[in-house]
Amino acid sequence: MLSVETYQTIAEADAAMGQGGRYLAGGTIVMRAVNYGDQSFHRILRATQPERGIGSDANGVRIGAATTMADILGHADVAFLHPIARLIGGPAIRNMATVGGNLFAQNPYGDMAAALLALDAKVEMSNGQAQPIESFLMDRTHMRGLVNAVSIPRPQPGTFFFRKVSRVKPKGVSVMSVAALLRHGDARVVFGNMAPCPVRTKAAERALASGANPGTLEAACAVCTEGLSPVDDALASAWYRMQVAPVHLRRLFETGKVF
Amino acid sequence: MAKTPVTFTLNDAEAALFVDQGAPLIDVLRRGSGDLTPKQGCSQGTCGACTVLIDGVPHLSCLTLADTVQGRHVQTTGGLAEGPDLHPLQTAFMEGFAAQCGFCTSGMLMAAKSLLDRTPNPSRDDVIEAISGNLCRCTGYEPIVDAILTAAAQIQRRPVR
Numbered sequence: 449m450l451s452v453e454t455y456q457t458i459a460e461a462d463a464a465m466g467q468g469g470r471y472l473a474g475g476t477i478v479m480r481a482v483n484y485g486d487q488s489f490h491r492i493l494r495a496t497q498p499e500r501g502i503g504s505d506a507n508g509v510r511i512g513a514a515t516t517m518a519d520i521l522g523h524a525d526v527a528f529l530h531p532i533a534r535l536i537g538g539p540a541i542r543n544m545a546t547v548g549g550n551l552f553a554q555n556p557y558g559d560m561a562a563a564l565l566a567l568d569a570k571v572e573m574s575n576g577q578a579q580p581i582e583s584f585l586m587d588r589t590h591m592r593g594l595v596n597a598v599s600i601p602r603p604q605p606g607t608f609f610f611r612k613v614s615r616v617k618p619k620g621v622s623v624m625s626v627a628a629l630l631r632h633g634d635a636r637v638v639f640g641n642m643a644p645c646p647v648r649t650k651a652a653e654r655a656l657a658s659g660a661n662p663g664t665l666e667a668a669c670a671v672c673t674e675g676l677s678p679v680d681d682a683l684a685s686a687w688y689r690m691q692v693a694p695v696h697l698r699r700l701f702e703t704g705k706v707f
Numbered sequence: 708m709a710k711t712p713v714t715f716t717l718n719d720a721e722a723a724l725f726v727d728q729g730a731p732l733i734d735v736l737r738r739g740s741g742d743l744t745p746k747q748g749c750s751q752g753t754c755g756a757c758t759v760l761i762d763g764v765p766h767l768s769c770l771t772l773a774d775t776v777q778g779r780h781v782q783t784t785g786g787l788a789e790g791p792d793l794h795p796l797q798t799a800f801m802e803g804f805a806a807q808c809g810f811c812t813s814g815m816l817m818a819a820k821s822l823l824d825r826t827p828n829p830s831r832d833d834v835i836e837a838i839s840g841n842l843c844r845c846t847g848y849e850p851i852v853d854a855i856l857t858a859a860a861q862i863q864r865r866p867v868r
Binding site: 449450451452454472474475476479480482483484492494518537538539540541543544618619 | 711727728729731750751752755758764765766767769770771772774775818821835836837838839840841
């Protein structure tokens with residue numbers, strides 16, 4: 449039997465989490481679990497005043513965990529995230545789904561988390577501590593504590609790339625997503641839905657560290673599946689995903705520039 | 708388990724209901740208030756058949772915790788018509804044969820209403836985007852898009868509330 453506990457702030461909800469609790473933000477993950485009889489939790493905790501909104505300064509942007517995909521689409525300071533937000537769900541989902549929730553979205557969802565991993569975001573917990581999104585995602589199934597906000601260094605124009613591969617148009621879930629950030633002497637290349645959580649592919653990053661040109665891209669494509677461990681699902685087999693991952697990495701740089 | 712009282716505006720009437728803890732809004736609408744217009748399709752946010760407007764913005768009622776509409780305004784297809792007069796969207800759907808089995812229609816209408824409230828003169832691409840979260844498994848999308856554009860033109864000539 450479920451119970452619902454309503455708190456004012458996310459810190460209060462965090463303090464009350466305890467056994468059998470699941471935090472509800474936009475509802476697109478937790479209510480789906482409720483509808484399908486998930487027995488792993490029996491308490492739903494929510495906050496009436498979670499951090500929602502986008503702030504920016506010279507260095508980057510800070511996005512409250514309760515900020516929805518529609519909020520992102522309505523805010524010019526995060527124009528570099530608009531193409532990703534627009535690819536998530538339909539309009540109703542975008543009015544509900546939050547940035548914080550996307551960090552916990554299981555495959556085949558979590559396109560925004562993949563983009564944030566490429567963008568070198570930091571995840572700020574409700575206790576005030578921040579950690580790199582990479583270690584956060586690796587550890588998310590054992591996570592203790594709630595997410596308060598995400599901060600992102602602002603990408604330089606022309607450096608951020610994102611591509612979502614889906615079979616159903618105009619809207620379909622990801623076969624995979626690919627994201628990259630090319631900074632001076634440093635590349636971050638991320639695959640979503642190709643491992644238990646969005647992951648960087650370090651071999652491809654090394655190949656692209658000096659920038660993307662036909663030579664480095666060829667080298668990156670040859671090694672980009674190292675460390676990936678996709679699974680078979682209704683959309684594609686693991687084998688297929690491994691075969692086409694290099695194709696989509698190449699197309700990422702041909703057509704995927706978003707900012 | 709104790710039930711929770713929730714009060715909200717459902718279309719033009721005040722609704723005050725006791726809801727089961729953890730119940731999604733669609734259960735409260737269909738079983739609690741007897742408004743059967745939102746349809747329960749996939750229960751996972753894929754099909755859009757349960758789309759309602761909350762404070763004018765489309766939401767999926769199957770993924771909305773009922774407690775969260777406390778004090779808010781929920782609009783369903785049940786509130787589109789004014790007495791015997793159908794909303795222009797309903798008329799356009801009916802006259803344009805935009806409903807086949809009809810299961811997706813309620814969600815389509817609410818997604819379309821949200822579009823026309825914000826964008827009175829939409830392009831065809833605007834319409835396709837607006838209903839992109841609503842599946843029609845009869846695959847009758849073309850008449851649906853045509854009907855929404857017809858309704859938009861109709862509303863331009865004679866605005867509705």
